[in-house]
Amino acid sequence: xxxxxxxxxxxxxxxxxxxxxxxxxxxxxxxxxxxxxxxxxxxxxxxxxxxxxxxxxxxxxxxxxxxxxxxxxxxxxxxxxxxxxxxxxxxxxxxxxxxxxxxxxxxxxxxxxxxxxxxxxxxxxxxxxxxxxxxxxxxxxxxxxxxxxxxxxxxxxxxxxxxxxxxxxxxxxxxxxxxxxxxxxxxxxxxxxxxxxxxxxxxxxxxxxxxxxxxxxxxxxxxxxxxxxxxxxxxxxxxxxxxxxxxxxxxx
Amino acid sequence: xxxxxxxxxxxxxxxxxxxxxxxxxxxxxxxxxxxxxxxxxxxxxxxxxxxxxxxxxxxxxxxxxxxxxxxxxxxxxxxxxxxxxxxxxxxxxxxxxxxxxxxxxxxxxxxxxxxxxxxxxxxxxxxxxxxxxxxxxxxxxxxxxxxxxxxxxxxxxxxxxxxxxxxxxxxxxxxxxxxxxxxxxxxxxxxxxxxxxxxxxxxxxxxxxxxxxxxxxxxxxxxxxxxxxxxxxxxxxxxxxxxxxxxxxxxxxxxxxxxxxxxxxxxxxxxxxxxxxxxxxxxxxxxxxxxxxxxxxxxxxxxxxxxxxxxxxxxxxxxxxxxxxxxxxxxxxxxxxxxxxxxxxxxxxxxxxxxxxxxxxxxxxxxxxxxxxxxxxxxxxxxxxxxxxxxxxxxxxxxxxxxxxxxxxxxxxxxxxxxxxxxxxxxxxxxxxxxxxxxxxxxxxxxxxxxxxxxxxxxxxxxxxxxxxxxxxxxxxxxxxxxxxxxxxxxxxxxxxxxxxxxxxxxxxxxxxxxxxxxxxxxxxxxxxxxxxxxxxxxxxxxxxxxxxxxxxxxxxxxxxxxxxxxxxxxxxxxxxxxxxxxxxxxxxxxxxxxxxxxxxxxxxxxxxxxxxxxxxxxxxxxxxxxxxxxxxxxxxxxxxxxxxxxxxxxx
Numbered sequence: 001x002x003x004x005x006x007x008x009x010x011x012x013x014x015x016x017x018x019x020x021x022x023x024x025x026x027x028x029x030x031x032x033x034x035x036x037x038x039x040x041x042x043x044x045x046x047x048x049x050x051x052x053x054x055x056x057x058x059x060x061x062x063x064x065x066x067x068x069x070x071x072x073x074x075x076x077x078x079x080x081x082x083x084x085x086x087x088x089x090x091x092x093x094x095x096x097x098x099x100x101x102x103x104x105x106x107x108x109x110x111x112x113x114x115x116x117x118x119x120x121x122x123x124x125x126x127x128x129x130x131x132x133x134x135x136x137x138x139x140x141x142x143x144x145x146x147x148x149x150x151x152x153x154x155x156x157x158x159x160x161x162x163x164x165x166x167x168x169x170x171x172x173x174x175x176x177x178x179x180x181x182x183x184x185x186x187x188x189x190x191x192x193x194x195x196x197x198x199x200x201x202x203x204x205x206x207x208x209x210x211x212x213x214x215x216x217x218x219x220x221x222x223x224x225x226x227x228x229x230x231x232x233x234x235x236x237x238x239x240x241x242x243x244x245x246x247x248x249x250x251x252x
Numbered sequence: 253x254x255x256x257x258x259x260x261x262x263x264x265x266x267x268x269x270x271x272x273x274x275x276x277x278x279x280x281x282x283x284x285x286x287x288x289x290x291x292x293x294x295x296x297x298x299x300x301x302x303x304x305x306x307x308x309x310x311x312x313x314x315x316x317x318x319x320x321x322x323x324x325x326x327x328x329x330x331x332x333x334x335x336x337x338x339x340x341x342x343x344x345x346x347x348x349x350x351x352x353x354x355x356x357x358x359x360x361x362x363x364x365x366x367x368x369x370x371x372x373x374x375x376x377x378x379x380x381x382x383x384x385x386x387x388x389x390x391x392x393x394x395x396x397x398x399x400x401x402x403x404x405x406x407x408x409x410x411x412x413x414x415x416x417x418x419x420x421x422x423x424x425x426x427x428x429x430x431x432x433x434x435x436x437x438x439x440x441x442x443x444x445x446x447x448x449x450x451x452x453x454x455x456x457x458x459x460x461x462x463x464x465x466x467x468x469x470x471x472x473x474x475x476x477x478x479x480x481x482x483x484x485x486x487x488x489x490x491x492x493x494x495x496x497x498x499x500x501x502x503x504x505x506x507x508x509x510x511x512x513x514x515x516x517x518x519x520x521x522x523x524x525x526x527x528x529x530x531x532x533x534x535x536x537x538x539x540x541x542x543x544x545x546x547x548x549x550x551x552x553x554x555x556x557x558x559x560x561x562x563x564x565x566x567x568x569x570x571x572x573x574x575x576x577x578x579x580x581x582x583x584x585x586x587x588x589x590x591x592x593x594x595x596x597x598x599x600x601x602x603x604x605x606x607x608x609x610x611x612x613x614x615x616x617x618x619x620x621x622x623x624x625x626x627x628x629x630x631x632x633x634x635x636x637x638x639x640x641x642x643x644x645x646x647x648x649x650x651x652x653x654x655x656x657x658x659x660x661x662x663x664x665x666x667x668x669x670x671x672x673x674x675x676x677x678x679x680x681x682x683x684x685x686x687x688x689x690x691x692x693x694x695x696x697x698x699x700x701x702x703x704x705x706x707x708x709x710x711x712x713x714x715x716x717x718x719x720x721x722x723x724x725x726x727x728x729x730x731x732x733x734x735x736x737x738x739x740x741x742x743x744x745x746x747x748x749x750x751x752x753x754x755x756x757x758x759x760x761x762x763x764x765x766x767x768x769x770x771x772x773x774x775x776x777x778x779x780x781x782x783x784x785x786x787x788x789x790x791x792x793x794x795x796x797x798x799x800x801x802x803x804x805x806x807x808x809x810x811x812x813x814x815x816x817x818x819x820x821x822x823x824x825x826x827x828x829x830x831x832x833x834x835x836x837x838x839x840x841x842x843x844x845x846x847x848x849x850x851x852x853x854x855x856x857x858x859x860x861x862x863x864x865x866x867x868x869x870x871x872x873x874x875x876x877x878x879x880x881x882x883x884x885x886x887x888x889x890x891x892x893x894x895x896x897x898x899x900x901x902x903x904x
Contacts, residue, residue, distance in 0.1 A: 054818055075823075082820025093815050095519075097526040102518055110821040115513035154819075 001194055002028035002051070002162060007060035009046055009217075020046045022217040023060070028162075033188040033195045035205035037237070038214035039244065044198045045166060047214070051196065052085055052164050053077045065161060082111050086155025086163040086193075090170035092147040094139040094154075100146070101126070101135040104153045111158055125153040128191065129183055145176030149183060156193055163187070165197040169204050181207045202241060206234035213240055220244060255355065271803070271892060272327050273367060275796040279320050279789055280371025283313060284408045285378035286785050289777070291403040295383070298390050300733075301774040312782040316789045317411050317418075319541070323793040324419035326534075328360060330800055332426065336434075343432050353427040357420050368412055372405055379404075382781065389773035453499035460492025468848065472855045486848060487540060493844065494536035498528040516829035519816075524836050531801060539841040541794040542882075545787045546849035550878040552783035554856055557874060559772035559780075561864050565661065565695035567763040568644055570727040571595075573739075574698040575760040578602065578721045584742050585723065592735050597643050598725040601636040602718035603701065605629075607677050611658070611706060618667040621862050625697035630705050631677075631716060632659075637707040643726060646690050653709055655685030660704035663866040665689040668704065677712050693724075695863060698761050703863060730766030739764075791882060794841070795889035802837060802893055809901045817903045826902060834897065838890050842882075850875055 009021035020043045028034055038044045049055035051062055053069055062069040064084060072080050086107070087093075094103045104122045113121075126132050129149045134142045139150070148168055155163045168184070169177035185207050187193040197208060205211045206225070213221040221240050225233040266273075289295050290306045332339070342352050380396060387394045463485045470482025501521050505512040512518055528535055571593070573585055582600070589595060606629035616622050634651060637659070641649065651657050656675045658668050668687045675682040693699035698720045731739075743760050813826055857871045865871050 052818075078817070078820045078822050080820070081818070082822075085820070087818060093818075095522075095812055095815065097522045097812075098518070102522065105513060106518065106816075107819060109513050109516070109518055110816065110819060110825065113513070115510045118513040119509050 001030045003063040005061045031192045035208035035211045042214040043217040086160035088165040090167035125157040202237045276367040277371045281375035284375025287407040288379040288404040308782045321415045321418040328423045453496045456496035457500040464489035491536040495532035498525040520832045538794040543845035545790040548783040548787040552780045555779045567693045568691040569724040571725040572763040573723040578718045594728040604631040604713045604716040625702045630701035633710045656682040657707040662689045731764035732766040799893040
């Protein structure tokens, strides 16, 4: 579904070039749950931004369902994002003047969805994520976990093809993190959502079916979780992190 | 070092406070200009009546002082919230609250002083403009002369000291009471209040609308006590409406999901509702100020219209003397005139009573508040009419020997043209021969008829009773001041011996166009100037507060739109949503005041004598001008803040 092909990204000027992404290639299949790990500055958020079209690549191609994201006209990028991608950010990024219900519906209204269907679709997503009781509340009235689930609901309500999550558990306590990861896992398994998640946290990554490791802008390693029990997979991830070094090892 | 740091911080926020600075400067300019009128010896010399000008300008200035004081206090409170982290850090570094408070106020005082200096320079120009208007009203040629009045500067300075004392004392208390935690986390405090939903608010919303309707109805009664009560209801309405509005809107949209989820409605109404929740009271106060502004401008224009109309309506002659005592001559007056006034044309004539009130009846059916003075129509001889037209320089007219002419006030012209009935006097049947509506001294009772007169062939009125006698003159010099007072004295003496044969009036009427012009110009300065002075300051202060409110939220909006951009919202949609948010935010506090103003103006328009307001269209044009003047100022603020807002909020 997603094909990242020799993607490069440079920052800086002629005298001082920083290579944030260095010839990265990988594929994501339909209904796959992929985690990208790496130390601070390893380029994982840059990669996510390039895929999400918030940032542009310096070289290489990114294909989503056969469409080359890097070729899309500037004017059509917004349309591409709202129709195809769902976002979950570390800081929730909900609009504080809108209720949870309205925050979820915003993904539909900016897509000019038929107003008569909005409520129904929002409710459906809310039920799937266990948000029925807080729909009429404002973000500041609900817990962090509920906020993040609302963000997930916003990401899936429009049947987006790919959900991009940037450190989704970064601002949550351990219980809320676990709850959210289980929900994301459900979204992946039961609803068939394709998820690409950037994270620092090995526990978080252990929910994915595949983990990619980045180091200094390059793809360093890849782990498959298929058929493994989560504790086993978790320890395998920790082992790779230990090899990776840098500040991620401090997490261990 | 610390002052340098504070200065640099203040400079960085100049973007937000530029509007505030400009308003303070303009207010200083207005205070200087209007108080310049009060102390100017040249203005005092224009008319004896103008010595009373301080009685209106000074109280108006006191109101201005309160409004500007409130504006400064409000802005300082805002700056305090915006810069609380910076101020908190100073305290964290070991500065005392007292020192921080002093630092903060020195900044504000500096802004105030600079604004005052520029304001006084600018005020001089505005003063010249006001002076030019006044001289024009008094028909005196205007020469530009830049005068600098120390007295006016002194007065402005006093007002400014009071303004700053008021604002500083209240702000100082605030800072001194604040703790480091409060300063560092002051932004968090607001959020608690963000949305408190309750059924009470919805009830309040309904109640406020009812209050608004009652208040408006009471205003229309034009009964002083009821009007005062109506004003109280209107104030209750404005506060209730804006405080509870935020709960009413979501309820409205919740019931209409089709509207709610269409276009950008969701974003627009929610941001408006949340803004109103946190600033409902401020919004209501601003709406109140706008109501006062619109009423001031409207009244100003109504009075200005009244005074202009008075000049046209009251007399067309340089000197007019009318008396219902037809038997006695004008000997005393004429003696006085020949020795005091140089006359180049004069004429004496009678006004006669007709046989019936057929034309008056017609006028009554057309003009609701026409007050008939005579029981029957009034007549004038054709030869008198022709002589008077010649004297006034009006074009010659012709009339058939069996015809009659109607000469009426301009507002009646359309109705009179449609009147085609023959006039029957002592058996003679006269046919209509035209309607003329030049200014003809017809507004009073003993002029050339009341609002209209019927001009008939001389022979017809020979046997009719004369109801008043008139002396009209055109003079070489304006009749005003002491010369006019001399005539008035004769009038008072004469009235003592006059026979009160009708019991309705006992005095002659003396009108001099120059004296009327003089009086109207003075009234203009006394009524219209202070009303516009207040209106200008009120609009600027309220628009500034709205703008500061909005600009202080720039970062929040920026975050919101950057998120929407990430989620893939269309750039055009974003621009449209921002524009709608903007328009609604600025329009909200103007809508109830506009409605109240229209009702008020209609009530006021009715209160004037028939003829002052010529038609409904005339009144609507005055209301339209009122709105145009208001929005001309308001739109400048909106445009300024929109440009800055759009640049800062929308992603590239």
